[in-house]
Amino acid sequence: AQSVTQLDSQVPVFEEAPVELRCNYSSSVSVYLFWYVQYPNQGLQLLLKYLSGSTLVKGINGFEAEFNKSQTSFHLRKPSVHISDTAEYVCSVTLSGSSYKLIFGSGTRLLVRP
Amino acid sequence: DAGVIQSPRHEVTEMGQEVTLRCKPISGHNSLFWYRQTMMRGLELLIYFNNNVPIDDSGMPEDRFSAKMPNASFSTLKIQPSEPRDSAVYFCASSGTANTEAFFGQGTRLTVV
DSSP states (O other), rough: OEEEOOSEEEEEEETTOOOEEEEEEOOOOOEEEEEEEEEEOOOOEEEEEEEOSSEEEEEGGOEEEEEEETTEEEEEEEOOOOGGGEEEEEEEEESSSSOOOOOEEEOOOEEOOO | OOOEEEOOOOEEEEEEEEEEEEEEETOOEEEEEEEETTTTTEEEEEEEEEEEEEEOTTTSSSSSSEEEEETTTEEEESSOOOOOGGOOEEEEEESSSSOOOOOOOOOEEEEEE
């Protein structure tokens, strides 16, 4: 069965510092990968997605992620964070093909400090 | 498009009462998902529908929970009877095809006292 692991429940970082949020998945078949962001008291908003092609995916707000099939990872990065990036970041995976079932990781809270 | 619409945004109810959460997916989307979010468990998939048919309800916690999708533009999640441990934010999401992202509603914050 597919699953998503986000080992870091919270990542504190100072403003303008780089950040990497880790995501690993397990699946025996091809997958599609997504990162969502959730601001307080709001629903989830798509940051970026990997379907196929280039393994480096760029998203909104300066975020990017790299798909690494051999390590089954899809880590999210930003070279310089802002206070406004403070939010919950959730990685998700679904199987490619007809069996569409979006599974989420437990989320990582990014806390940007001045 | 107005996006996925959920109602109510907030619900406070007493233990033992029936609670019904509602969702209107984005027009044209054929997959609909119900999720529950808590601090302890994060986001949990409860059930998902494809073309109005329940495909996987293995995440529904127990018989007190039920979900229906009578047509392509409406779904309900019902809890009867409700318990304090059901307190959470319930999200509805919809998707158009298998390789596109799911679009989420604003959620319903349920508090059972």
